[in-house]
Amino acid sequence: MxxxxxxxxxxxxxxPRAAFLSDDAIDILAFAAQSxxxxxxxxxxxxxxxxxxxxxxxxAQMAVRDDGFYCGFVSGGCTExxxxxxxxxxxxxxxxRNLRLGEGSPFFDVxxxxxxxxxxxxxxxxxxxxxxxALAALxxxxxxxxxxxxxxxxxxxxxxxxxxxxxxxxxxxxxxxKPRLLLAGTPMEAGAVMRIASAAGYEVMTIERGDAPIFDQxxxxxxxxxxxxxxxxxxxxxxxxxxxxxxxxxxxxxRRTHARRCEALRQRGYGEGDLVRIKAPIxxxxxxxxxxxxxxxxxxxIAETYLHAVALP
Numbered sequence: 001m002x003x004x005x006x007x008x009x010x011x012x013x014x015x016p017r018a019a020f021l022s023d024d025a026i027d028i029l030a031f032a033a034q035s036x037x038x039x040x041x042x043x044x045x046x047x048x049x050x051x052x053x054x055x056x057x058x059x060a061q062m063a064v065r066d067d068g069f070y071c072g073f074v075s076g077g078c079t080e081x082x083x084x085x086x087x088x089x090x091x092x093x094x095x096x097r098n099l100r101l102g103e104g105s106p107f108f109d110v111x112x113x114x115x116x117x118x119x120x121x122x123x124x125x126x127x128x129x130x131x132x133x134a135l136a137a138l139x140x141x142x143x144x145x146x147x148x149x150x151x152x153x154x155x156x157x158x159x160x161x162x163x164x165x166x167x168x169x170x171x172x173x174x175x176x177x178k179p180r181l182l183l184a185g186t187p188m189e190a191g192a193v194m195r196i197a198s199a200a201g202y203e204v205m206t207i208e209r210g211d212a213p214i215f216d217q218x219x220x221x222x223x224x225x226x227x228x229x230x231x232x233x234x235x236x237x238x239x240x241x242x243x244x245x246x247x248x249x250x251x252x253x254x255r256r257t258h259a260r261r262c263e264a265l266r267q268r269g270y271g272e273g274d275l276v277r278i279k280a281p282i283x284x285x286x287x288x289x290x291x292x293x294x295x296x297x298x299x300x301x302i303a304e305t306y307l308h309a310v311a312l313p
Contacts, residue, residue, distance in 0.1 A: 013092075014068030016084035021071075024201060025061065025175055026138055028072040032063035033131040041066040042125045043087040044155070046148065047074045048171050051102075052116020059164035059173045064122075066091050074120060075101070083120065090122045096153040097122040121171065123148060123155060130157040134175060141177040141219055148173070177221045178203050179306055184237060185227025185252065192295035193225060200299055207237065218244035221310065223302045225282060227252045227294075231261055238265060242274050247309040248302050250282035252294075279305075 019031065036042040045062040047054075055076035062072035062080060064087035073080060079101055090097040102117030125131075130146055134157055137144045145162035148155050148171045162174040181197045183190050184207035194204050205217070215237075218224070224241045225248075228234045234251065238261075241249045251261065258280035265275060281287075283297030284304070 013085065013088045014066070016064075016070060016081040016088075017068050018080070019069040019071045023056075023060070023073045024178070025059075026135065026178060028061050028063050029131050029135055029175075031071045032125065033128040033135060035063065035065040035069075036125050036128045036131075041091045043091055044123045044125060044131075045072070045074060045083055045087055046121050046123070046171065046173060047118055048121050048166070049119035050116065051118075054116060054118055057164075061173070062087075064088070064091075075118065083122075087122050090124050094124055096124055096150070098150075121148060121150065123153065125155070130155045133157040133159075138175060138177050141180075141221065143174065143176045145172050145174045147171070176310060177219070179302075180205065180219075180222040181302065182207065182215070182218065182222055182224045182241075182246075183227070184208075184234075185225070186229070189227045189252070189291045189294055192291040193227065193298050196295045196299045197302075200303065202299075202302075215240035215244060218246045220245045220247055221306075222246045223248035223250070223306070225250050225298055225302070227282070227298075229253070231257070231264060234261075235264055235268070238278070239268070242270065242277065248279065248305045249277050250279040250298065250301065252282055253280055255281065 022028065032042050032044050042063060042065045045064060047056055047058060047060040050058060056074055060074045062070055062074055062083060064070040064084045066088070070080065070084045074083060083099065086097065086099050099120040099122060100117055101120070134144045134146055137159060143161035145158040145160065146155055147158055149169070151169060162172050164172060164174045178201065180203040182205050183193055190206065194206065197204050218241070224246050226234045226237055229252065251258070253261065261280065262275045279301065282301065283294060284301045285293060285297040
């Protein structure tokens with residue numbers, strides 16, 4: 001048997017191996033584009049239909065290349081190697097494929113832990129232009145979409161915000177920039193929040209005294225957390241934050257402190273529509289007394305708000 005494997009090694013498909021573990025959409029697109037440009041045959045796998053339960057949302061993706069390496073998830077980690085193996089077949093034939101796993105699938109040995117079934121499209125990249133245009137826009141923090149046409153087996157770039165799902169016969173995968181956190185506060189508390197937010201995948205920017213121009217970088221995918229114990233120091237920052245489209249603005253302090261904060265902002269001309277944007281006391285825990293608990297509370301609150309504020313796939 002060993003001799004046969006050695007003699008036929010060149011004809012055997014590669015063993016699927018995770019290049020790295022990430023479900024970040026931008027990481028997956030970058031891996032696919034770089035793999036293609038480095039001379040690898042590469043496929044982009046997209047979850048396009050769910051029946052019943054599923055571990056991932058519509059639009060979840062994997063990138064698979066011809067040497068066996070892949071990244072991304074379309075399920076809970078139990079099917080990805082099997083999906084990569086199917087992608088090798090598509091790469092070998094140079095043709096896109098449709099794949100169903102779970103209930104109703106011919107692959108009876110691949111069972112989804114959530115029950116139901118998922119449908120996947122395996123798209124063999126012919127070029128990386130659409131991916132590179134999407135990545136360039138996302139680096140400039142511009143939401144974009146990639147549109148897959150099964151009839152032509154083509155992937156195209158759409159320079160506009162969209163919603164992930166089918167538009168007639170075209171599947172649209174919408175992408176947003178990585179969520180960002182603009183953070184200011186005392187070193188201990190701000191440092192704890194920075195560590196947890198970074199681990200959660202947020203881009204973190206910190207504010208020092210005199211850094212107000214950094215607020216020009218705020219967009220709809222940015223949260224602001226002010227962790228001072230000094231109203232006079234934070235009020236100018238609130239003016240900049242409230243003028244931005246930031247999806248979250250939170251501040252440290254008790255309810256009594258927030259009442260004083262709101263009164264000071266009213267005196268500066270802000271109305272109730274502005275004040276209701278401020279989450280105070282910040283976080284999901286009402287009384288976080290230490291820096292690490294506060295950090296968990298703040299990042300969890302921001303993450304929950306982002307899920308509701310932005311149409312994520």
